[in-house]
Amino acid sequence: MTLLSVQNLTVQAGEVPLVKGISFDIQKGEWLAIIGQSGSGKSVTASAIGRLLAPNLKARGKALYNGKDILQFGAKEMRRLRGTSISYIFQDYQGSFTPFHTIGRHFDEFLKAHFKLSKTQRREMAEQALESVGLKPEMYTRYPFQLSGGQLQRSSIALALLTKPDLVIADEPTAALDSISAFKVLRLLADLRQETGCAMLFITHDLRHVRKHADQIIVMKEGAVVEIGDKQSVLNQPQHPYTRALMAASPSLSAASQLLKGDDTACLYCN
Numbered sequence: 001m002t003l004l005s006v007q008n009l010t011v012q013a014g015e016v017p018l019v020k021g022i023s024f025d026i027q028k029g030e031w032l033a034i035i036g037q038s039g040s041g042k043s044v045t046a047s048a049i050g051r052l053l054a055p056n057l058k059a060r061g062k063a064l065y066n067g068k069d070i071l072q073f074g075a076k077e078m079r080r081l082r083g084t085s086i087s088y089i090f091q092d093y094q095g096s097f098t099p100f101h102t103i104g105r106h107f108d109e110f111l112k113a114h115f116k117l118s119k120t121q122r123r124e125m126a127e128q129a130l131e132s133v134g135l136k137p138e139m140y141t142r143y144p145f146q147l148s149g150g151q152l153q154r155s156s157i158a159l160a161l162l163t164k165p166d167l168v169i170a171d172e173p174t175a176a177l178d179s180i181s182a183f184k185v186l187r188l189l190a191d192l193r194q195e196t197g198c199a200m201l202f203i204t205h206d207l208r209h210v211r212k213h214a215d216q217i218i219v220m221k222e223g224a225v226v227e228i229g230d231k232q233s234v235l236n237q238p239q240h241p242y243t244r245a246l247m248a249a250s251p252s253l254s255a256a257s258q259l260l261k262g263d264d265t266a267c268l269y270c271n
Ligand SMILES: Nc1ncnc2c1ncn2[C@@H]1O[C@H](COP(=O)(O)OP(=O)(O)OP(=O)(O)O)[C@@H](O)[C@H]1O
Pocket: 013, 018, 036, 037, 038, 039, 040, 041, 042, 043, 044, 045, 054, 056, 057
């Protein structure tokens, strides 16, 4: 069943087209990966869907979420959608936190804005959310600078998933993490998706993650979609020369897929 249907999405900066009439669907519970070299329009696409574009950019086309066009939503409707059904996880997880507020205060303010709960219930829910991403409840009273990059990104994921969204848009969520923390965050997202059944729009440069987790892949080049298909066909029988070039430029891919099949995975994924 289609959750999001992007139809002929175009994003322009004045007269300059950054995203050129792209179309794709995400099914409920599906993990869709968008790949493509730097500047190909991946983030602009994700931002357009979330109505988070910079003021100088203009989107046209449709982004039908459960049949309703997000691009036509007013600010209030969009806030409600972001607070309930769609969540974002960014590469710049530091930006999700105000440095002089504790982690707990971020959770508390979010919960106050979206749920009618007592103070005790909010605290319990926040601590459970921290535990669900493998963090100790003590993190609640810590300040962002007292957490490692991986812990902070886990906290931002816990925050993003508080409302049990149907769609998580993750824009290179592991780009600023070391490879072990990145694997852990990826495993966490995969587990949470398994538990909640949410769909994932996942932007990445790392084809190892794509091979491991994606169901469907979109390949973008210069603002256009050059290839789209299920993971096996795109990775194993890429049709477009650009997709083949991307694969060739990722020499670690075959080595990584071997590693992911082997016992070393256990070590990479240990807590
Ligand atoms: N606010 C803006 N005004 C003008 N051009 C922009 C703006 N934001 C992005 N762009 C341009 O749009 C193009 C696509 O950018 P985008 O950030 O979507 O690329 P990307 O594929 O996500 O790259 P990366 O993998 O490096 O994050 C780039 O050429 C970028 O310079």
